[in-house]
Amino acid sequence: DTGVSQDPRHKITKRGQNVTFRCDPISEHNRLYWYRQTLGQGPEFLTYFQNEAQLEKSRLLSDRFSAERPKGSFSTLEIQRTEQGDSAMYLCASSLVGVTGNEDNQPQHFGDGTRLSIL
Amino acid sequence: AQSVTQPDIHITVSEGASLELRCNYSYGATPYLFWYVQSPGQGLQLLLKYFSGDTLVQGIKGFEAEFKRSQSSFNLRKPSVHWSDAAEYFCAVGGLTGGGNKLTFGTGTQLKVEL
Numbered sequence: 001d002t003g004v005s006q007d008p009r010h011k012i013t014k015r016g017q018n019v020t021f022r023c024d025p026i027s028e029h030n031r032l033y034w035y036r037q038t039l040g041q042g043p044e045f046l047t048y049f050q051n052e053a054q055l056e057k058s059r060l061l062s063d064r065f066s067a068e069r070p071k072g073s074f075s076t077l078e079i080q081r082t083e084q085g086d087s088a089m090y091l092c093a094s095s096l097v098g099v100t101g102n103e104d105n106q107p108q109h110f111g112d113g114t115r116l117s118i119l
Numbered sequence: 120a121q122s123v124t125q126p127d128i129h130i131t132v133s134e135g136a137s138l139e140l141r142c143n144y145s146y147g148a149t150p151y152l153f154w155y156v157q158s159p160g161q162g163l164q165l166l167l168k169y170f171s172g173d174t175l176v177q178g179i180k181g182f183e184a185e186f187k188r189s190q191s192s193f194n195l196r197k198p199s200v201h202w203s204d205a206a207e208y209f210c211a212v213g214g215l216t217g218g219g220n221k222l223t224f225g226t227g228t229q230l231k232v233e234l
Contacts, residue, residue, distance in 0.1 A: 004162070006162075033221065033222075035222075040226070040227075041226055041227070042123075042209050042211070042224030042225050042226050042227050043163070043209070043222070043224050044224070045221040045222065045223070048221060056221065091162055091163070095220070106220075107153065107165050107168050108165075108220075108222065110155070110162040110163040110164070111162050112160075112161050112162040113161075113162050115160070
């Protein structure tokens, strides 16, 4: 069990640039979540996938944000035309849900996050 | 809508003293409750979880939490704190509402341990 891996750990970019983050979940996990955490706050849900299907997106996820999980394994989160308010820690988590989907109670395992700073 | 309140933003305890971190939740159905710990610059590590059954749950690192439905609380406790427990602690609620168990977190409690 290598845990959830996120890359890069830190990203500094100028306002208006595009950025992309990658998350590699625990290998057998079929569910993958993205959260955003700003300073002094708890993580806030952004979106989640079951296998390759994106099943829900938060209202926090503006049109400038897009997430993919093309083969049901790793996922990418892209932010276009970054703004100052995008500065945050972006956390990825994964879990294993049963075939019937009735095991929604499986705990989520988090990566160490990508810290984004917008200059 | 589900929500979590952690009323204590900062708590300072002496090493060896007991600890209780408060968590109150609002949820329309049977909640799944979690406590996570976060060290600076790191992700979240799961301490313990409650889904059903025994309302007193044991976790890692000597932590325990008690689910009290009548008080909508899920307080975290440890009988004797170690200096390495200094970190930020988050309570979270999720559940089987068709929402994929997305978690709603509290704002966290920063724990400082005095030697």
